[in-house]
Amino acid sequence: MPPGQPSSANRSLCGAHEATALAPTFFPCTPTYTSSSIHPVHVVTMGQTQSDQRRPPPSREELTKELAARFADKCFTSLEIYSFKEVFKSLADQEQNVRHLKEDTIARFLEIPDVLGVSPVIFQMISYIGAFPFLQDAPAVLGLDEMVMVITIMTDRYQRVLAKGADDRRKLLFKSLAVYDRKLSEHVNRDKSPVIDGSGAPANFSHASGFAVDIAGDDEDDLGCEDEDDLVLAALDSLDYANVGKLGDGPPPNYALIPAGNFKKIIMLLLLVAPLGAQESLSSHANRVVGKELEELGVVADCIVAAFLDVDHSPGIRFSRFNSIIPSSMPFVFSGFTPLFEHFLFSKTLDFHKRVGGSTVVPDVVQPLLQDKGSLLNLSIMSQLSFFIPGESLFRKLRLLYAGGEDGFSMGSFETKVFNWRAPTILLVHGICLPDETHRAGGAETAFLSTLPPRRYPSGNRAIGERVTLGVYLSQPWRHTHRECFGDSDSILFQLQPVHDVFRGSPSNKDYASFTKPSASTPIGGVSFGCPPPQPTQAYRRSSTISMGPVSLVMDSSFEFGCFTHNYTSRGSSAFQGSACRKFDFQDRFEISDLEVWGCGGDEEAKHQAERWAWEAREAEARRRINLGTGDIEADRALLEMAGLIGGNRSGGSMM
Template sequence: MGQAQSDESRPPPSHEELTKALASKFADKCFTPLELYSLKDVFKSLSDTEQHIRYLKEDTIARFLEIPDIVGVSPILFQMVSYIGAFPFLQDAPAVLGLEQMVMVITIMTERYRRVLANDAADRRKLLFKSLAVHDRKLSAMDSDKGNTESVETDVTMAVHGGTQPLGFHIDAAGDDDEEDVGQEEDDELVLAAFDSLNYIDVFQHGNSPTIHSAMIPADNIRKLIMLLLLIAPLDSQESLASHASRVSGSELESLRTTAESILAAFLNIETAPGIKFPRFNAVIQSSMPFIFNGFTALFEHFLFSKNLDFHKHIGGQESTPSLPPQIIQPLLQDTGSIMNINVLCQLSLFIPGDSLFRKVRLLYSGDDDGFSMGSFETKVFNWRAPTILLVSGIRLTDEPGHKSYGAESTFLSTLPPKRFPHGSKGETERLTFGLYLGHHWKHTHRECFGGEDTLLFQLAPVHDVFRASTINKDYVSYTKHSGATSHAGISVGCPPPQPTQAYRRSSTIALGSTSLVLDSSFEFGCFTHDYTTRGGAFQTSPARKFDFQDRFEITSLEVWGCGGDDEAKQQAERWAWEAREAEARRKINLGTGDIQADRALLEMAGLIGTNRSGGSMG
């Protein structure tokens, strides 16, 4: 009884005591002894000291992680870690980055906290948003070129002498906000889970941390962060970011910026909005780029590998084994294409797991090299028995008043329904890039489409957008060649399959799905449709562009990339060899009439051989 009274009279733990307790728990549960030893060694070698306090500065972290100066993202990254370092007392941000604070940062940035805290991905997204947000309604105090936080030296002095936190993390009083902000939860589930894990849930006070109401991430800040995230997307834990230095110079840097602009366009229109608010931030990431922050894991795990540790030496300092030759690193992208490059590959990794892409994709078909024909497409692609990625790029067809189309363009447009939506983005002659991720192998369509629920329809430029497959409507992909029984040939994604009918009953227009992509049989023209009002198609509508739009374009490049390794390539080569042998056997076949030329003519009439065929079919 007396013990209980003693516990009740004990004062509640201080912020410092709880922070130490949580850091200790993270260290024990989320790191191996070797990783923890390495972290302490790295921190000791990098830290500065002021008033007996060890801490890390912005330039020290940027230099250690090898963040390229030309991207200008170091102040933004330091703002993030200074905020997260204050976890779970986010109202005290920015934090002085001591060892305990770095334990918080690394645990959260590498998602190791999942071993201790019960939560879901939305909790971390909210925390990352707050760490990036500028809490000034007029954005007047933000100057991203000069940095987003005050100097660490000032922060240390304030911490030692009990000063107040800098105003950079202060939030103005709420005013008139967008409707999308109404009803947003302000509680930090991740913080609540942290206090719950320490059995100090009573310490948590709702609203004691900076609110996301009316806070936003400036457009320029998110642009620079996206460039960094594209750079680190393929990074391994012990791989130097400096090894990718070629990606931030010359034409490669320009390509990186262009890709980042397309991703930024998914979040906001920079001409009309100064920044991104949480509802938009959360919705776009959840649907169109769920893996965008995965690169932080490898980047911040660099702190867990000390260069002072050498396992090839005995205590006496002598090497136990001879040094191994340097390992040859396989390139991220083995082939080159008109559309695909390293930055596009990293953009794809935002919504397709990177372990299926980096060092795994190979070019199967290129219209530039193999010809823009369904025959070439079928020969190169149909034998690949693993997932594929189709990329198509083109120039938007103009629909200015008075413009008339002729020839093939007029023929293609005549097959589209007369109902016309506005463009999906600005620019009359803008370059567009769409794509398809297909987990099933390609085949001819007869009465039903092929594909599965993992099929993805997406746009890469000028706006990044991902349209996920429906679990109800199965009209995913169709591949139809010209025949007497079909009226419309080509590749269709998200459209009803063409039904064989009698000639007089065929429709003159293509039945477009509510969210669909159509490529004509000659691979000259394409059309992407987004009927947001109707919905209910094989692919979901965009969470970012909640309006009807349609983009008709002339195809300039078409590529198909196979996702897989050497086993898939070997199987494809074996099937090609089999078809070649079958074709040769058919060429030499003798029907026994004694007239080889007559026999050959008969086989050609039957469609079994001929100059326009590539050989036998596995279908």
């Protein structure tokens, strides 16, 4: 039987799934193990004699049951196991005396929307993971023991037992999604060309695209044939059978790819489930998969997929990019799987809302995920942010502090609305990319471009006029910048559109954020991130150029134009780290079309800000009355005349 192919019994259960989930030229990415196993030797000492007694090696079925029992005992409570058995019993179909779960059954139970078309991909994933730790047997029939493996790994509970395999889950998830492309394999073997288009033909990329597929076999991070899965070995080691899971020869794993279409479907699902809480139904978010909301979900998913590949030239994602981009740019991308698959651990036959006396506990009213309405931030963007900012700081916690379209594009309005927020904030700026030819620019645009350093880098986007969305997460409150910037190493500079990218704060350079109003001593003001603060100068020494950091974002004082710079080849210290997916120099100069600042916090932070605003209003009123007296203009004029401040040849100006 060819490696990676299911048995005859499994084919009857999984054949329909394979026909819908995979194209004819793909077959599931399943590594091949050696059939050898270790025969443990038990030494029995009786007096001064020893005798070697060998026992038959345990079968894979026995090891799977033993590992499932260990997971069930260590990773779940007794109530969760009871509920899981009840759920499985109510859902399972029986075929040839085997109780198992089917694809459509799982999709209905998890309430996965049909419009996403992701059910076959999810079933491919869990059918692979269900074969753990003997992944060469995938796809597995999803019986009770197999589903224990699936839930344990998909919800990260395995870390309670297999601590040393914790970092290997990402590789397991990649394998569960990946396929082997036979056309790619034949093409690479023929001419070793690393770049292909959708039909398998060569395609030429420019060095600035940043999405060229690496040469097969040259990636140190690619899946190696001789590699060992730490997660598998940790599982078998816990049963004292570590060597059973050693990898053997199989199809060259350097040709393993996650199809771009499948990955987009998974990303759309992960965006949808990102805000899920414990026992929260996915159907409660049904409004996000219709109309405009569904379009927004697809747009955000395209931006995330663009971080991994250029879909116009590559059919799938390699492990090297998958393994480098996810931990740096979206470490929490798979967190939504936990509340989704934990539904198997809560039986609907158990009603926890009833008291012993018969009274019913009324559930708390669920607050909306986004309380305020803005022009830039929507539910899909917020889910995208939760891929690299913990969701507990975002969902039901964000409040709109400043919106340029409503509050005015000025630093004064920005200061009034934002500076009183004593908790973390998220700034979002949206704009349209400017052409490289500066001689075609208008007056304001020319003035802004003249303040940038003369060295220019090519645009990081595919087309001039393309829309770009950038942002910054700051954990410290905003303040005026004098001689040093504010912020800390938790600060994050990021791009959301058209390519998802994250630039994390570096502890070696503290030029995280600055807010400087133009003045006589600092003529070039504005808001910047990753740039040295403007230094006050004398008139004859005024600088007309902004000092840009290697990885930085700058907005002028009128909030008309902005510039994002990514100098990847620079050897200088930077407040923000370089990109993990675009390892080249680029610069996006754009005209700002919208600007928002959102506060991360709850009612307590909002109450504090309201109290601060009220105090400032009272102080302003008190100062006004001190300046004008009682508020009666005629009485104030008489008082000032008696003091000799106005009247005669003096003038106190208008009292209005």
